[in-house]
Amino acid sequence: MKLKVYADRMSQPSRAILIFCKVNGIEIEEIHIELSKPINPLKKVPAIVDGRFKLFESHAILIYIASAFPGVANHWYPADASRKAKIHSVLDWHHLNLRRGTAGYVLNTVLAPLLGLPLNAQAAAEAEKVLVSSLSTIENIWLKGDGPFLLGSFRPSIADLSLVCEIMQLQLLDEKDHDRIIGPYKKVQQWIESTKNATKPHFDEVHNVLYKLKARLSAQQSSKADGQIKAGIKAPIFSKM
Amino acid sequence: MKLKVYADRMSQPSRAILIFCKVNGIEIEEIHIELSKPINPLKKVPAIVDGRFKLFESHAILIYIASAFPGVANHWYPADASRKAKIHSVLDWHHLNLRRGTAGYVLNTVLAPLLGLPLNAQAAAEAEKVLVSSLSTIENIWLKGDGPFLLGSFRPSIADLSLVCEIMQLQLLDEKDHDRIIGPYKKVQQWIESTKNATKPHFDEVHNVLYKLKARLSAQQSSKADGQIKAGIKAPIFSKM
Incomplete structure (x- = not known):
C-alpha cells in the first residue's frame, strides 16, 4: 500500500514532504486537502497515513519517512547521533x-x-523583526561551515528542505519588499539555489502553485498601479501627493 | 568528563533536562546561567557540552541524551520507529x-x-486562547489512551517530562486564575501527578526555585490586598468602587 500524504501545496511543510518523497523515489498517494478543510484531529496538514499508522507535524513526518523507508540516502537524516542531534536542533x-x-x-x-x-x-x-533575526542566524551561524548546506554539510538534510520551503513563502511578497528583506543575506540566497538544484526537478514542480499565485498577485498589483496612474491623469490633484 | 548542562531552573526546558539526567542517573555538572546572561551563540539556555560536542534546544538535547547515554530506560525514547515518531509529533x-x-x-x-x-x-x-486550546488537545487527544501518560503509555517519555515542566510554569499564576484555567482538565491534572511521581524526588527538588518564587508572589499579593483594605479604611471613597 502506498504512503498517503495529505497535503496542500500552498503550505510550506506540505511541500517539504512532497519534495522529499519525490527526490527519494518513495511512491506516494497525494491527497489534496485545502487548509480550510482539515482532516486530522488537530486540524492541520500535512499528515501521513502509512498502513494503519497516522502521523502529523512535518518534522516528525520527515524523520519518520527518512528512518522507516529504504533507499533514503544517509545525508538526509544521518545515522550518527551527533549529526542527528544538530539537525533536531535546527x-x-x-x-x-x-x-x-x-x-x-x-x-x-x-x-x-x-x-x-x-x-x-x-x-x-x-514578525519582520523575528524574520530578519532568523535570516541573520541562518547566514551567520547555521551556514558558517564549509559546505553549501546547513551545519557545514556538503549534501542537504531534511533541515535544509524544511527551512528552504519556509523561506520560499517570501516569494509571495511584493518584489521590492522581498529584495529588501532577503537581499542582505548572500549565503542564504546561495543556499536556496543549492537546495533547489539538489532536489530538481521536483522542487519547482511542487512549488508551481506558489509561483502561479505569485504571478496573479503581481498582475493585480501592476493593474492597481496602472489604475493609480490613470486616476492621477483624471484627477491631477493626486499628482501633488 | 561529566556532561555539562547550562541551565536556569526558572526556565521550564532547563528543568526538564535536569530532571531527566537525575532520574536516569546521568552525572552532570550543572552550570547556572541566568536567562539574562546567555552563553550560546543563539543566546539561549538550556545548552549542553558533551566533550567537544555542543548542543542546544531542549527537545534535541533530551533526544540526544536518551540516545547517546547508556542506562536510559527505553520508555523515555523508544527504539521503535513508530513510537519515536509519535513522540516527535508531540x-x-x-x-x-x-x-x-x-x-x-x-x-x-x-x-x-x-x-x-x-x-x-x-x-x-x-495567549490564553492558545493555552486553553492546547490543554484541551492534551486532555482529549494526547491523553485519550489507556495509560496515564501521553499517547496512552504506561511509562513516561521525554514528551511527558517536557510538557509537564512547561505546564508547571502556570504555578506562578494567581491561585484563582490557575484553577480557572487548569480546573476543567482532570486528566491533565492526573497526568501531572503521575509525571511527578515517576520522577520523584528530583521533580520537586528541581522545581524548588519555582515554588519559592510562587511563595514570594503570593506573599506580595496578600500584602497588596491588605494594603488595599487599609487604604479603603483610610479613604472610604474607594469602598464605593
Missing part, C-alpha cells in the same frame, strides 16, 4: 523563529486579504 | 501550541513587571 529552532517570522510577515502583508482577514501593520512589524 | 506540536500559550500567558499576567516590562492585556488574552 528543526526545533525553526518553529519559534523562522516559521513564526515568515508566516506572520507573509500573512500580515499579503495573504490576510485573500483569507478575508484585515492586514495588521503592528503584527507585520513584529 | 514535541513538535509543543512549540507553537502549549509553549506559546503558557509562556505568553505567564509573561503577560505575572512575569512582565519582574522583568521591567509592561503587562499587555491583549497579548494575555490571545
Whole structure:
C-alpha cells in the first residue's frame, strides 16, 4: 500500500514532504486537502497515513519517512547521533523563529486579504523583526561551515528542505519588499539555489502553485498601479501627493 | 568528563533536562546561567557540552541524551520507529501550541513587571486562547489512551517530562486564575501527578526555585490586598468602587 500524504501545496511543510518523497523515489498517494478543510484531529496538514499508522507535524513526518523507508540516502537524516542531534536542533529552532517570522510577515502583508482577514501593520512589524533575526542566524551561524548546506554539510538534510520551503513563502511578497528583506543575506540566497538544484526537478514542480499565485498577485498589483496612474491623469490633484 | 548542562531552573526546558539526567542517573555538572546572561551563540539556555560536542534546544538535547547515554530506560525514547515518531509529533506540536500559550500567558499576567516590562492585556488574552486550546488537545487527544501518560503509555517519555515542566510554569499564576484555567482538565491534572511521581524526588527538588518564587508572589499579593483594605479604611471613597 502506498504512503498517503495529505497535503496542500500552498503550505510550506506540505511541500517539504512532497519534495522529499519525490527526490527519494518513495511512491506516494497525494491527497489534496485545502487548509480550510482539515482532516486530522488537530486540524492541520500535512499528515501521513502509512498502513494503519497516522502521523502529523512535518518534522516528525520527515524523520519518520527518512528512518522507516529504504533507499533514503544517509545525508538526509544521518545515522550518527551527533549529526542527528544538530539537525533536531535546527528543526526545533525553526518553529519559534523562522516559521513564526515568515508566516506572520507573509500573512500580515499579503495573504490576510485573500483569507478575508484585515492586514495588521503592528503584527507585520513584529514578525519582520523575528524574520530578519532568523535570516541573520541562518547566514551567520547555521551556514558558517564549509559546505553549501546547513551545519557545514556538503549534501542537504531534511533541515535544509524544511527551512528552504519556509523561506520560499517570501516569494509571495511584493518584489521590492522581498529584495529588501532577503537581499542582505548572500549565503542564504546561495543556499536556496543549492537546495533547489539538489532536489530538481521536483522542487519547482511542487512549488508551481506558489509561483502561479505569485504571478496573479503581481498582475493585480501592476493593474492597481496602472489604475493609480490613470486616476492621477483624471484627477491631477493626486499628482501633488 | 561529566556532561555539562547550562541551565536556569526558572526556565521550564532547563528543568526538564535536569530532571531527566537525575532520574536516569546521568552525572552532570550543572552550570547556572541566568536567562539574562546567555552563553550560546543563539543566546539561549538550556545548552549542553558533551566533550567537544555542543548542543542546544531542549527537545534535541533530551533526544540526544536518551540516545547517546547508556542506562536510559527505553520508555523515555523508544527504539521503535513508530513510537519515536509519535513522540516527535508531540514535541513538535509543543512549540507553537502549549509553549506559546503558557509562556505568553505567564509573561503577560505575572512575569512582565519582574522583568521591567509592561503587562499587555491583549497579548494575555490571545495567549490564553492558545493555552486553553492546547490543554484541551492534551486532555482529549494526547491523553485519550489507556495509560496515564501521553499517547496512552504506561511509562513516561521525554514528551511527558517536557510538557509537564512547561505546564508547571502556570504555578506562578494567581491561585484563582490557575484553577480557572487548569480546573476543567482532570486528566491533565492526573497526568501531572503521575509525571511527578515517576520522577520523584528530583521533580520537586528541581522545581524548588519555582515554588519559592510562587511563595514570594503570593506573599506580595496578600500584602497588596491588605494594603488595599487599609487604604479603603483610610479613604472610604474607594469602598464605593
